[in-house]
Amino acid sequence: xxxxxxxxxxxNFQGRSYECMSDCSDMSSYMSRCQSCRVxxxxxxxxxxxxxxxxxxxxxxGDYNDMxxxxxxxxxxxxxxxxxxxxxxxxxxxxxxxxxxxxxGQSNELMDDCDNIQERYRMSDCxxxxxxxxxxxxxxxxHYKGRMMYMRPGEYxxxxxxxxxxxxxxxxxxxxxxx
Numbered sequence: 668x669x670x671x672x673x674x675x676x677x678x679n680f681q682g683r684s685y686e687c688m689s690d691c692s693d694m695s696s697y698m699s700r701c702q703s704c705r706v707x708x709x710x711x712x713x714x715x716x717x718x719x720x721x722x723x724x725x726x727x728x729g730d731y732n733d734m735x736x737x738x739x740x741x742x743x744x745x746x747x748x749x750x751x752x753x754x755x756x757x758x759x760x761x762x763x764x765x766x767x768x769x770x771x772g773q774s775n776e777l778m779d780d781c782d783n784i785q786e787r788y789r790m791s792d793c794x795x796x797x798x799x800x801x802x803x804x805x806x807x808x809x810h811y812k813g814r815m816m817y818m819r820p821g822e823y824x825x826x827x828x829x830x831x832x833x834x835x836x837x838x839x840x841x842x843x844x845x846x
Contacts, residue, residue: 669688669708669709670688670689670706670708670709670710670711670752670753671686671687671688671706671707671708671709672686672687672688672704672705672706672707672709672711672726672750672752673685673686673687673704673705673707674687674694674697674698674701674703674704674747674750675701675702675703675704675705676698676699676700676701676702677702677703678702678703678732678733678734678735679703679732679733680703680705680730680732681703682702683698684698685697685698687750687752688752689752690719690749690750690751690752691749691750692717692718692719692749693717693718693748693749694717694747694748694749694750695717695748700746701734701746701747701748702733702734702735702746703731703732703733703734704726704731704734704747705729705730705731706726706727706728706729706731707728708728709728709752709753709755710725710726710727710728710752710753710842710844711725711726711750711751711752711753712724712725712726712750712751712753712817713726713747713749713750714747714748714749714750714751715743715744715746715747715748716748716749717748717749718749719749719751720749720829721744721748722742722743722744722814723814723815723816723817724737724742724743724744724815725753725804725815725817725842727844734746734747743814751817753802753817753819753842754802755844756800756801756802756842756843758800758801759778759800759801760777760778760779760800760801760803760841761776761777761778761798761799761800761801762776762777762796762797762798762799762800762801762803762818762839763775763776763777763796763797763799764776764777764784764790764793764795764796764836764839765793765794765795765796765797766790766791766792766793766794767792767794767795768794768795768824768825768826768827769795769824769825770795770797770822770824771795773788773789773790775788775790777839779841780838780839780840780841781838781839781840782809782810782811782838783809783810783837783838784809784836784837784838784839785809785837786809792835792836793805793835793836793837793839794825794826794827794835795823795824795825795826796818796823797821797822797823798818798819798820798821798823799820800820801820801841801842802817802818802819802820802841802842803817803818803839803840803841803842804816804817804818804839804840804842805818805836805838805839806836806837806838806839806840807834807835807836807837808837808838809837809838810838811838811840812838814834816829816834816836817842
């Protein structure tokens with residue numbers, strides 16, 4: 668199943684638009700700003716900067732008519748510069764989290780959501796991870812609050828190298844939506 672998202676330069680789906688059905692690393696050649704968008708199918712991660720950098724926000728099917736009002740839903744920025752389509756994952760979910768960069772310190776393997784790594788694993792921080800299966804969202808605060816980061820299968824030695832300087836992750840959730 669393909670995803671489809673349409674970005675609009677103005678609030679309430681007005682002005683120039685750009686329709687996207689895959690990843691887009693730089694939307695600036697299509698439009699100068701994004702003030703609203705509509706996810707017709709699938710799930711997407713949107714980013715405040717080009718090349719999937721900076722603050723991120725998870726968007727599922729629905730209408731988002733005003734980027735400024737999205738802040739009440741946890742979006743920490745008001746303009747979208749790049750987006751990534753999240754494929755639907757069938758099967759198990761597995762991720763190993765590490766207390767320090769470069770897979771150092773205490774580690775734990777997750778196969779389901781974790782709303783607080785400090786309470787569940789007695790870990791004070793998570794600074795690197797290895798996603799073996801599935802797609803995950805990591806949050807800076809317990810109980811899936813604060814800034815988030817999308818993790819797809821791969822090794823992540825340092826979140827700082829990904830433009831997440833000083834950010835720590837305290838809760839993780841599997842993306843199980845029919846994306």
